[in-house]
Amino acid sequence: MTFRPLHDRILVRRIEAEEKTAGGIIIPDTAKEKPQEGEVIAVGPGARDDSGKLVELDVKAGDRILFGKWAGTEIKLNGEELLIMKESDVMGVIEFDAAARNAA
Secondary structure, three states: OOOOOOOOEEEEEEOOOOOEOOOOOEOOHHHOOOOOEEEEEEEOOOEEOOOOOEEOOOOOOOOEEEEOOOOOEEEEEOOEEEEEEEHHHEEEEEOOOHHHHHHO
């Protein structure tokens, strides 16, 4: 099954947070907060402005984004938990420089 978001909506997969703190303490599942970082899987065609012209989205599939804690609607698609949200819920795109990508 495939899914295509409409208008200015995007489909996002949460990126799981680290299970340890910087000091090495393991965080139990009950104390974890939901991650606010995700990967864009699919994007809609864009929103329409006042004149009816289509305005494309700034994010694209594959982007790593940061979003609000309560942003989006959780859905289950093909057994995977995903989020559908409007582009306006996205706070920014996380970009890595070439040196950081090669080190990872």
